[in-house]
Amino acid sequence: MLNQENAPMTTDGIQVRDVVVxxxxxxxxxxxxxxxxxxxxxxxxxxxxxxxxxxxxxxxEANPILVNENFExxxxxxxxxxxxxxxxxxxxLLVKGYGLKEVQILNMNMKNxxxxxxxxGYCKMGKTEYLYLSSFLKQHKLGVTNSxxxxxxxxxxxxxxxMNGSLTLTNKERGIVVSDWLNQLKPFYSGTARRSFITAxxxxxxxxxxxxxxxxxxLAYQQTxxxxxxxxxxxxxxxxxxxxxxSKGDKLRFF
Numbered sequence: 001m002l003n004q005e006n007a008p009m010t011t012d013g014i015q016v017r018d019v020v021v022x023x024x025x026x027x028x029x030x031x032x033x034x035x036x037x038x039x040x041x042x043x044x045x046x047x048x049x050x051x052x053x054x055x056x057x058x059x060x061e062a063n064p065i066l067v068n069e070n071f072e073x074x075x076x077x078x079x080x081x082x083x084x085x086x087x088x089x090x091x092x093l094l095v096k097g098y099g100l101k102e103v104q105i106l107n108m109n110m111k112n113x114x115x116x117x118x119x120x121g122y123c124k125m126g127k128t129e130y131l132y133l134s135s136f137l138k139q140h141k142l143g144v145t146n147s148x149x150x151x152x153x154x155x156x157x158x159x160x161x162x163m164n165g166s167l168t169l170t171n172k173e174r175g176i177v178v179s180d181w182l183n184q185l186k187p188f189y190s191g192t193a194r195r196s197f198i199t200a201x202x203x204x205x206x207x208x209x210x211x212x213x214x215x216x217x218x219l220a221y222q223q224t225x226x227x228x229x230x231x232x233x234x235x236x237x238x239x240x241x242x243x244x245x246x247s248k249g250d251k252l253r254f255f
Contacts, residue, residue: 024064026091030084033092036072036099042081044165045121051082064091068098115144118163129167140179146198151175154195174205181212188219189226200235209252210243218242 054060060083065076073080074095083090119137122130136147148154148162151169161167169175178201182192191197204210219226222242229235236254244251 024061024091024093026061026089028087028089030080030090033067033071033073033080033090035077036068036074041164042078043163045118045125046078047081048125049121050078051085054079054082054086054088058088060088061091064093066095066098067092069094069096072099074098115159115162119144122165122167125165127165127167129169132169132172133167136175136179140182142179142182142193142198146193146195147175149195149198150178150202174202178202178205184212184216185219188216188223191228194228196229196232197235199232200239203232203236204239204254207252207254210254215239215243218245 060079063076063079065080066074068074076092080090082088119130119134123134133144133147133151136151137144140147142150144162145154148158151171151174152158152167153170158167178198181201181204182198185192185201189197204212204215219242222245225238225242227238229238233255240252240254243254
């Protein structure tokens with residue numbers, strides 16, 4: 001049952017104890033609502049996509065936001081922000097006792113967007129770094145995480161930056177060089193797309209005296225040594241052994 005704005009049971013100006021739990025309410029009292037501390041920041045791509053959708057067909061009444069007894073938004077912060085900007089009523093459902101734990105459970109149970117979806121969305125918004133990443137992905141076909149490992153670094157912060165629209169590709173030059181190395185290594189090794197191997201090659205890039213041409217020359221007669229390894233460290237041990245085979249003078253250390 002929906003409580004209309006002009007009905008006796010709106011929440012504008014009444015005490016929370018008077019509110020019927022699990023009933024949908026409507027209001028334009030935007031200042032009544034607050035963000036829950038610890039909840040995720042707004043995502044600009046989600047926001048713009050949702051705004052366009054609500055402008056075309058507003059289904060907010062059928063999809064109310066969830067708030068607790070303190071009117072902290074548990075679920076629907078993007079819907080709230082868009083409706084506020086568009087001066088549309090907020091439809092909400094009050095659920096007492098909900099907090100950050102319930103927010104996290106709701107987020108986990110929602111269908112997760114793929115990283116490719118975020119990249120495509122931000123490309124449509126004309127974001128330069130995402131356009132570069134998209135082009136890199138199409139050219140080298142290494143996958144998102146492998147590509148980001150080369151172009152910047154991979155970790156939770158990188159993933160969060162990608163999703164919230166603030167991705168910065170700090171090592172584009174390294175990306176060009178290492179992706180070229182991987183292409184040249186394909187005739188010698190079938191596992192060039194393995195993340196631990198790619199991370200090892202990124203490490204090689206950072207070694208001052210490393211000469212990729214020497215590695216290729218040594219692999220020409222040691223190809224059988226190039227096998228799958230369990231992790232990056234073991235790849236580096238293997239590459240060091242191949243690189244230094246029959247070397248004269250000081251041998252190059254990879255770690």
